[in-house]
Amino acid sequence: MSVDHSPRPASGALTKTGGFLSGFSHTLQPYIGCRFGCAYCYVKGLNVHRFHQPPLAWGDYVHPRIGIAEQLRKELARLAQKGALDELAVFMSSATDPYQGLERQWRLSRACLDVFADYPPRLLVVQTRSPLVVDDIEGLRRLGDRCWLSVTVETDRDDVRRALTPRCPAIPQRFDLLRQARDAALNVQIAVSPCLPYSNVADFGQRLLDHAQRVIVDTYVSGDGLGGKRTAATDVGALYEAQGWGDWRAETEAQALFNWLYAQRGDQIGWSQAGFVALTQST
Numbered sequence: 001m002s003v004d005h006s007p008r009p010a011s012g013a014l015t016k017t018g019g020f021l022s023g024f025s026h027t028l029q030p031y032i033g034c035r036f037g038c039a040y041c042y043v044k045g046l047n048v049h050r051f052h053q054p055p056l057a058w059g060d061y062v063h064p065r066i067g068i069a070e071q072l073r074k075e076l077a078r079l080a081q082k083g084a085l086d087e088l089a090v091f092m093s094s095a096t097d098p099y100q101g102l103e104r105q106w107r108l109s110r111a112c113l114d115v116f117a118d119y120p121p122r123l124l125v126v127q128t129r130s131p132l133v134v135d136d137i138e139g140l141r142r143l144g145d146r147c148w149l150s151v152t153v154e155t156d157r158d159d160v161r162r163a164l165t166p167r168c169p170a171i172p173q174r175f176d177l178l179r180q181a182r183d184a185a186l187n188v189q190i191a192v193s194p195c196l197p198y199s200n201v202a203d204f205g206q207r208l209l210d211h212a213q214r215v216i217v218d219t220y221v222s223g224d225g226l227g228g229k230r231t232a233a234t235d236v237g238a239l240y241e242a243q244g245w246g247d248w249r250a251e252t253e254a255q256a257l258f259n260w261l262y263a264q265r266g267d268q269i270g271w272s273q274a275g276f277v278a279l280t281q282s283t
Contacts, residue, residue: 003060005102008032010065013072013112014090020225021091023277024125028072028092030108032063035100036129038165040194040236042224043095059167062102069111076119088121089280099130113139120146123280127152127191131169131177137184148279149181150189151212155196156204163243164196164236178211189279193218195254197245205260214268216275217258219251223272 014026021027034041037059044058079085092098098109109126113136116124120143126133129152133140140147151174155161158171169177181188190212198204208215220236221228228249240248261269270278 002056003035003062004056005062005064007066007106008063010068010071012075013068014075017091017094020223020273021094021276022273023280024089024091024123025087026090027094028068028090028098028112029096030065030068030093030098030106030112031096031100031102032065033058033061034096035059035062035102036097036165036168038168039239040164040220040224040231040234042230044230044234062096062100064102064106064108066106066108068108069115072112072115073119076115076121080119085119086122089123089125090116090121091125091127091276093127097128097130098126099128099132099136101132103130103132110136110139113143116147117142122146123148125150125189125279129153129168129174131173134177134180137181137186140186141184145187148187148189148214150191150216151178151181152191152193153178153208154192154194155198156207157196157198160196160198160243164239175207175211182211188212189214189216191216191218191276192254192257194220194223195257197243197253198257201256201260205257205264208261209264214270214275214279215261215265216270216272217254217261218272218275219254221249221251 014028017024017027079088103109124143124147127150140149153174156171161168161171178188190208193216195217220231224230236248258271
C-alpha cells in the first residue's frame with residue numbers, strides 16, 4: 001500500500017473558522033491528512049481531501065506542514081501587537097489529528113504549543129484520540145485554564161473500534177491517557193463523537209464522568225455538518241449492516257447516553273455543535 005508522508009511547507013498557521021465550530025475564531029492543522037483514516041470522517045468530503053495530488057485514499061497520506069510553528073509565531077506576534085490575543089479561540093485540529101504517529105518524528109504540535117505558551121490565546125482546545133499527547137502534558141499545563149484537552153472516545157467497546165476505526169488507538173489506551181491527564185490536573189473533555197454502539201448507558205456513562213470534567217455526545221446526523229449527507233457517502237452504512245448494528249442514522253442510543261450524563265452533571269454535558277461551542281462561551 002502506497003502511503004505519502006512527504007512534508008509540505010506551511011504558508012500560514014491559523015485559519016478563520018465558522019459553521020460547526022462557530023464560536024471558535026480559528027483552527028490550526030499541523031498536518032494535512034490523517035493516518036487514522038476513520039471510516040466515518042467527514043473530511044473525506046472536503047476539498048482539502050478531494051484536491052490531494054496525486055489522488056490517494058483518505059488515511060493513505062499525511063503531510064507534515066513544516067514551518068507551521070514559525071508561521072504561528074509571526075501571526076500571534078501580530079495579534080499581540082494589536083492587543084487581540086484575548087479574542088483568539090483556537091481548535092486544534094478539525095481536519096487532522098495533531099497527535100497521530102508522525103508527531104513522534106516531527107513534533108509540530110509540540111512546537112505549536114511552545115509558541116502558544118509565549119502568546120497565550122483566550123482558549124485553545126486540543127482535539128485528539130492519541131495517547132501521544134501524554135508526551136506534551138507539561139506543554140498543556142503551561143497554558144492553565146486557557147487550554148482544554150478534548151479526547152475522542154466514541155464507544156467503550158474495542159470490538160466496535162476495530163470494526164470502524166482499526167487504525168485508531170485502542171479504547172483502553174485512551175482511558176489510560178485520560179487518567180494521566182486528570183492526574184496532571186488538566187482541563188479534560190471527552191468527545192463521544194460520533195456516538196458508536198456501546199456496552200450500556202450506566203457503565204459507559206460512569207467511565208466518561210470518572211475521566212473528564214465535560215462530555216460531549218454527538219452523532220453522524222447531528223455532527224457531520226450536512227445532516228448525515230456526508231456520512232451517507234461513506235462506507236458506514238455497509239459496515240453497520242455487516243455488524244448488525246441497525247440504522248446508523250438513529251440517535252436513540254446517543255440521546256439516552258446524553259440524558260443519563262446530563263442527569264448526573266447538568267451543564268457540563270453537551271450535545272453536538274452546541275457542546276463544542278460551549279467552551280468558547282465559558283472562558
